[in-house]
Amino acid sequence: MTPAAIAGLSLDNQRYRLPALPSAQGLSTTKIDKDSKLYQACEDFQAVFIKQMLDTMRKTVDKSQSLMKPNEGEKVFEDMLYDEYSKTMSKTAGFDLADNLYRQMVFLQNVPKAGA
Secondary structure (H helix, E strand, O other): OOHHHHHOOOOOOHHHOOOOOOOOOOHHHOOOOOOOHHHHHHHHHHHHHHHHHHHHHHHOOOOOOOOOOOOHHHHHHHHHHHHHHHHHHHHHOOOOHHHHHHHHHHHHHOOOOOOO
């Protein structure tokens, strides 16, 4: 298909039309209930995200010049340590991923179901 033919296609295809969603105007002003189970789940997701980021960063460290070879116990300890780092960072570092995720989930819970 040529670019001219693609440009002439109608984008008014019913299969790809999104339903009308309510305005997200008040999304940023949604009050966050930090004691709710939803917020705790969002915070846990944020901790997993941070852990993945820290693991990727940790893989870039060159340990070939280390005095001692890392053994299995050290690897397990380091993994657990970075897991705790991620949980602490999730609660204190101000990533705000959990807050934004919570607001979005609360917004999506209030979107009317299709056909309702």
